[in-house]
Amino acid sequence: MPRPPFLVFSDLDGTLLDHEDYAHDPAAPALARLRAAGVPVILASSKTAAEIAPLRAELGLSDHPAIVENGAGVLEPGAEAPDDPGRHGELRAALARLPASLRAAFQGFGDWDLAMLARRTGLPRAEAELAARRRHSEPGLWRGSDAQKAALVAALAAQGITAREGGRFLTLSFGGTKASRMAEIAARYGSPFTVALGDAPNDVEMLETADLGFVIANPHRPPLPELSGEAEGRIVRIDAAGPEGWNRAMERVIKDHGI
Known part of the structure; x- marks a missing residue:
């Protein structure tokens, strides 16, 4: 594949997506300019492949891989x-197998029915069903x-098993990070x-590994x-939160690269 001018690796919840309503409309201007310039945007999230596949299609990013479940897997x-x-x-x-006192203090997605999962995540029931389709990780409170x-x-x-703090949940997995997946995927593009x-904390390694990182404000x-x-x-650091902050950051990069 041709070598793009740069690659974008983006977290979703609280970054490209609004923390409360999961909207991404404020990021549309920068996303459109990146698509037109042939700059791949690789989604990197704790979300499942079942959640990311339709969202990736909605954003027009299905031609690129996505990092799922906090780096524990890749959706090709x-x-x-x-x-x-x-x-x-x-x-x-x-x-x-954990001691009872520790197990009782952790409530994972697998401990909740769909109604509770929807309440805990703020997702509509249909989307909560996709969040429950986990293959590599177990988020929880x-x-x-x-x-x-x-x-x-x-x-x-x-x-x-590793445990990583996200914007809202503590996520357990058998390894793999957003940063390690970023390096693997970047190699595909030259x-x-x-x-x-x-x-969030689970983005830190990715931010520190990239050539340029943006910390989007998280008031939560x-x-x-x-x-x-x-x-x-x-x-x-970008003062604005969610997709508004994302758009500001990417407009800056677009300008700096003369796109």
């Missing part, structure tokens, strides 16, 4: 979401202390200049600490 260009459950059952079994969380992370690590956008959680490369200007 043009592919539909697989029907098999992947390794999700193994994650649920690992949770069942943590209700315990910081000390208990550290014990949970250690107990899961002993079973080969390793051009990379731009990453995100708003404490700001991210200063990141590696931020003092040198390689990572930039």
